[in-house]
Amino acid sequence: MSPFQDTAQRLGQTARQASRELATAPGGQRDQALLTLARLLREKSANILAANQGDQEAARAAGLSPALLDRLALNPTRLEAMAKAVETVAALPDPLGRIRTGWRRPNGLQLSQVTIPLGVILMIYESRPNVTSDAASLCLKAGNACILRGGREARESNRVIGRCLADSLVETGLSPAAVQVVENPDRELVNQLLGQDKYIDLVIPRGGKGLIQAVDSISRIPVLRHLDGICSVYVDLSADLAMAEAIVLNAKISRPAACNSIETLLLHKDIADKFLAQVLPGLSRAGVEIRGDPAVLAAANQLGLTLTPASATDWDTEFGSLILAVGVVDCLEAAISHINRHGSGHTDAIVTSSRQAGTLFQQGVDSSSVMVNASPRLADGFEYGLGAEIGISTNRLHARGPVGLEGLTTYKWLVDGEGQLRV
């Protein structure tokens, strides 16, 4: 038996207990806890920044990369943004107690499906300490207890932020066990937590693909996640090519590392040459490396450009950088099957002026968001108007695409009768 099994079980049981209290706490009380947290983050800013200095020094001494050091670092501006973010979550509408649907049966039985908290959520993330207050506030807003396991580099920062969280819960009359910050950095404890499916209802890993894959492969608990963001734009025969150019540039260049940036561009054969002549200069100016299929290479040749040939694996790769695989397809159906075969089910878009083509594409592409004449970069909780974003899910169950607070809720059936029996 793992030495951490007991600890993991105790964390789970305590969280489950606290989740029962939270589930019946009024929305006003949950919001009050968040406003108190925002206040304490400001009041305790000196302590938080000092702890964060310690984390940064240890990280520098350990020789961590500048990118990681930047993710770890807090300063007064970032701390104020954390407090503001908590207040923004507090101001959102209460996701609980909403009647999703309901009806009366012929025997008079009244049925309603009402939203309730999911229960206990385990968040596993990396070095950014702001995720601690961010994740806690989203969980609390939706009435969930949570267990937060951040990166070991941010240990001291998370400890102090965790204390602010506990204090704000106590001050508001809620159980401090509603948010538990895991201080022991041992990986084996995480593994044991991922086995507590009796007490933990959902795991949300936030971080790189390695983290998400590791969590996903071990967990006995459902995982809200996307592993890959292989998104694409297909430019249809009838596309407005100026619109297509703007969408492609936006979708590739505006933030190449984001999961909703595109990795693949597919072109209908009858507009391929013309569109390549139009779009290649802009992509090239932005430093995008094109990897083309034979038809694209040939067309580029005509334009006096020599491009890299796309390898077989390029179509299945999330480059996350200024690389774009470009291919020519014979028809809409070929584009749909390419996307269903090689895409990651995240977000794909068609540019077309044809109603029918748009509808067929939206029906045929099996992704969580399917767009017509819009940039896949818009696949985002805030852009969709969800008010918050827990993450983008490529799961098929529970929540798909950009997930807002609703993704942290479930429902129960309320049944009201006057003595009805099963006949």
Next chain:
Amino acid sequence: MSPFQDTAQRLGQTARQASRELATAPGGQRDQALLTLARLLREKSANILAANQGDQEAARAAGLSPALLDRLALNPTRLEAMAKAVETVAALPDPLGRIRTGWRRPNGLQLSQVTIPLGVILMIYESRPNVTSDAASLCLKAGNACILRGGREARESNRVIGRCLADSLVETGLSPAAVQVVENPDRELVNQLLGQDKYIDLVIPRGGKGLIQAVDSISRIPVLRHLDGICSVYVDLSADLAMAEAIVLNAKISRPAACNSIETLLLHKDIADKFLAQVLPGLSRAGVEIRGDPAVLAAANQLGLTLTPASATDWDTEFGSLILAVGVVDCLEAAISHINRHGSGHTDAIVTSSRQAGTLFQQGVDSSSVMVNASPRLADGFEYGLGAEIGISTNRLHARGPVGLEGLTTYKWLVDGEGQLRV
């Protein structure tokens, strides 16, 4: 590597491929396949009954129990009921293409969440051959491909029913791979199928607790299931005791083996003696064995009855038979915490005349159905008006309580723009 890994993967891949075709098949075509199936079940009844005879003889020779033999047996009446059930499913409204919600954003982007098939469903069940046509028709109605793995006792029956399924798909112009009946009875193949989370989206085990637990412990794929049905009725201080008596008798006696029958009766201390005097005779006449806590034993003693003391484990046991654990609680809150601690999150009911008590109970009890003044036996897809019942789920994610066709769907986001970019 398991010799069955290839087979399992091939089944999964083929099903995924078929599911893509099915997802865009019009509702009328899916319904037509079901009506054709119903016709073929009737046309081929001689073949089905002959195959079933073979299964029955083999089962008798193997010394299987009479209960199992009965579950296995088909006859003209049961076969006609199977065909009728398929027609009933065909007549239900199409669960696909429904806009769950949607809105327009300030930048003009139109968002809609539309229902789509879940994808590929693996059904694992026991000896009843009618589950083969039943499960297939529910999956097809919701546009899902399915892999059906029935009990080895029903192998010949399932083979012939599977042929009817394949023929009806082909006759309707759909891929016969949309329904694959697994003929190899090796358990290792099931284990390998449960690892195909890349190709299979949901597993639904139908059968005894042993089957469900085995599936749940092995599966890498989400499982729609309930392990236990430990349901209870709490009779509140202000209950209409005649109504409470009728509900308790209905909930315990009408079908003791059903998962929505009650195992536990909790009584508010101030009505316990009076209600016991009222309800015990009826329970006793029906042959119910009462297992009481000390307060219940004492009250029964006053009535001249000697009851069995409830053991500590009785409160956590699904008896599935005419046994009822009865306890006295001090207050509503004690009833709620008893249910949250010992219940299985399936269905629980309060009998009360107090609006406030009903609301507190519905908020506090963490079960998939929480009833006021109604028999827990009503927790059922047909009683809830869902038109079908895939099963009753005590999962927290995806679908809870009685699950109709909606539980076999998920959604995607359709996004319609006129060239919107991420700013």
